Structures are given as C-alpha cells and as structure tokens.
Amino acid sequence: MTTLSAQNFSTSASYNPKGLCRIVGFACLAGFLVDLFVLTFPPNLANTQWRIGFMQQMSDRSIILLFGLALVMFGMLDFRRWRRRLAMVCLVLGAILCLSSILVIRDGITFQQEALKNINTQATQVQSQIQQARNNPGSVPNVTPEQLNQISGALSNQVNSLKENAKTVTLRTGISSVGNLIIVGLAMIGLGQYGARPPKN
DSSP: OHHHHHHHHHHHHTOOHHHHHHHHHHHHHHHHHHHHHHHHSSOOTTOHHHHHHHHHHHHHHHHHHHHHHHHHHHHTTTOHHHHHHHHHHHHHHHHHHHHHHHHHHHHHHHHHHHHHHHHHHHHHHHHHHHHHHHHOGGGSTTOOHHHHHHHHHHHHHHHHHHHHHHHHHHHHHHHHHHHHHHHHHHHHHHHHHHHHSOOOO
C-alpha cells in the first residue's frame, strides 16, 4: 500500500504546471487572433464608425490577450531566450495599446461632431418645411398654426434629446474603450518588464 501511494505521488509530481500554462496561453492567443481577423474583415479604415466599433471590440477582448501572454510567459520562464523575446513582444504591444487610446479619443470626438451635425441638418430641414407650411397655409390642408407650433416645439425637444443621447453614448463608449486599452497596455508593459528581468527566488 505504501509503495502504491508513493508511485502515485511521484507520477503526479512529474507533471509540469508550466507546460499546462503554455497550452492554455497559446489557446487564448490563437482565439484572440481569430477574433481579431473576424473583426478586421472587411477592413474599412477610412470609416470613423468602423474604427470606433473595431477598437471597442478589440479593447473588450484585450484581457484575453493579456491572460494568454501571462500564461505563456509563466510557461517560458525557464527558457531565457524565448522569455526575453516574449517580453519584448509584451512591451511593444503594451505601448501600442496605450497609444491607440489617443486614436479612440480622436475618433470619438469626430464621431460626436458628425452626429451632432447630422442632427442639426435634419432638424433644420424639418424646421424649414414647417416654416414653409406657415407661410403657405393652403399647402398643408387640415393643419392649423397651433398644430405647427406644437410640431415645432416637439421637434426642438426631440433634437435636444438626440444630442444628449449622442454625447452620452460617445462618452461612455470612449471611457470604456480607453480605460481597457490603457489598463491592459500598462499591464503588458509590466509583464514585459517582468519577463526581461525575472525576480530572484
């Protein structure tokens, strides 16, 4: 009985957790790359809305990239050359993610300005039609001036509501994306520094 338990202990002790971490880490990295390919295709870099959606999705998935790199880094601690290469990759990716937050902020401001401009343009067109109906009462039968005033007031309220919603959505999306990118980017930089100079036991 003692011999059997000793054999079981030696068999379980022979498993290396770093090998398991490498398997899971590479699986996470492969999954992230597949998601990135799906999100990128078809590319439309000239479209601000496409860039915002892409960066938002990428920032949401960046934690998987960080988790995968951390597992691979742990699995590569005994391989100095590969660990240093991976550390350099982490440093570069971390810097890219942090810098990409600037692009997210710029695109968010541009998208908000475009949305507000479109709202104002459409509101101006409707107000112009209302003004024409006031100047030519016969062009719109069965519509009184009081009803036109009510429509104009309702339009103004709706325009203000749409503007507030556009600002709120843009702000929330920007904060979420920028926050994720900066946090994960800084974590990757820290991971790269850890891999370049592993702590002494």
